[in-house]
Amino acid sequence: MLATIFLDWAEFAVRWLHVVTAIAWIGSSFYFIALDLGLLPSTDRREGVSGEAWQVHGGGFYFIQKYMVSPSRMPDTLTWFIWESYSTWLSGAALLILVYYVGAEMYLVDLAKADLSIWAAIAISAASLTIGWLVYDRLCKSGLAERPTLLMILLFVLLMAMGYGYNQIFTGRAVLLHLGAFTATIMTANVFFTIIPNQRIVVADLKAKREPDPKYGKIAKLRSTHNNYLTLPVIFLMLSNHYPLAFASTYNWLIAGLVFLMGVSIRHFFNTHHAHKGYPWWTWLVTALLFLAAVWLSTLGTQGFTYEEAEARALSPRETRLAAAEGFEEVTDIVLGRCSMCHTREPGWPGIAVPPKGVVLETPADIAHEAHRIYIHAGLTDAMPPANVSYMEPAERAAIRAWIEAAG
Template structure:
């Protein structure tokens, strides 16, 4: 059993590392081509069919790039396809979802205080929601609404806000954010697999057959590529959020996730505008900063809005606090079965992240982590498997805040 646990942990690390590597490759190529497309210059003297060109310098040399909006007159001898980065990113991401959240569903996926279901049911809901997301998105793009970029983006944002809320009604906060990221990333990958690459293959086939390609194919691919560009930064946030319980484990986590999409759009709008040489909209950074401050406030929002009692303040030192005996009992009863030198929780063989909480000194040393992970947020215990109560969480908050005064 010990060997299996170690092997599984290393498998998780390997898949996560591979996911990061492929994600960097996909994001890098995506950002580059959008910047290239926006920076194209149009002038007389371009070859027939050329939409624009750009000169670039990098790595000690110069690059002369020309773009054909539909297709060149003749099929080039060498053609590089950019698709495997997207496919590999999705495949490794799904593998990571299976290794961490499906295999550890009772600990990481299911919160029985939110939705009391079996592991197979939770996994089925997870897979179905991810697949349905692409179907809804694709239908919207192909509907008459798809002809209006602004209208389409507003409706799509409404869908994402609904899913932000919906996932928090199904899974743990951590899993909710991860699934929202997977929901969005699936749309992005499916755009490449079902629209962008097939359309490009149709263009190539038309060229080989001597037919003029339909310009609608290029327009569709460009629209989906632009969507992918604007969705990238929010997905990155959601994929990294499992390290930050104040983002996913607090009362208004779904609002935080919704605001992150706006921040991502603001940042991409800035870079896209600059790349297109249409100005320097620094106001987007101000909007992003203000929204981020709102997110910080939402993560520690006054308890009067959540119906939870406010914490009191009294003592100066963690172990000297009048609350400490009760805090010790709470930690020992709710946390120490995993966070101990010899964990007793089934399937846990080492204290997660090396955090040991089975004595007074260690509890005091990790007071801040306890406050953030189990007091201010609901990140710990995962899925609230040890049934820590709202009163106990309030106790942890009171203990930490009074000791800090």
């Protein structure tokens, strides 16, 4: 059981790191987009200065100038914004491995959709994350960079196609998480393969006393703008496992599509405002309508096994071991009595429309499948039931621990 505890704490540590690095990346990205859009015509007539801004923060005043291509000489100190993006992606990849690969049987593979082996599902997951960047990068280099609206529409179509594909084989929570990871991979690849290399070319030209080509800055800015519009949807997708109405819906991939459109409308409002072009309040009406459409889609059915299918389906080797372990029948009675009023396919607890976190504990097969969560949340800790509303006794929690220990 030490391995279970270690993995849970390792997941916590990596998740914390992921959140911290994501805040740093998103913060710097949002700041520089707002700064770039808000620059005013320069009062400094020196060649190459295209805009400037006075800002105040933390009791200090700052004067910022932007060069259209580059300054006339290389400064002694140049701050690069690199590792925020790389660290976010690397920590996210580590979290994907810890949660969805190590726990593939619970979180990745959905036998109600496709009879995949764990290794086949992991291979599909890993391979799919590269597809988005390859297709998107090819689109950007095909001449569509001169037609940015069409390029964004094609990117949206690509995201929807991947979401639909994910939904044919993975669990609901894995569908939205992978769509977020797919998008985040495009964003980080933009930084790693395009934005930073182009900036390094400009720096090298300056050091060599050559005139930098403005096309490199233009290309980098396009990719940075795309990242800006993709950020808000990625945040939702990374947090989506908290919302079963989103991930466990039959149309979760369409809900994700609406979230992408909401991200665009919200960013359009702020980008327009930062560019001193007023307040396009209509974007909030559009966002509200898209949100209501997502709510409606979430009511059109959920995914997963029906009660009859759950009773009839064959158990996996891990579930078979857990179901055969001493104490399983007692734990089944405990869980059905203390947890299943909420964690059922049709919850009976007032105010709960779908099983919390998508966790169903209605049949012995369900309970064997969710053994890890039951052990962590109701055996080792008293996190569940919340506020112990169903009065789970200490002896019952001890029985859960004894069952998992007996299973080995």
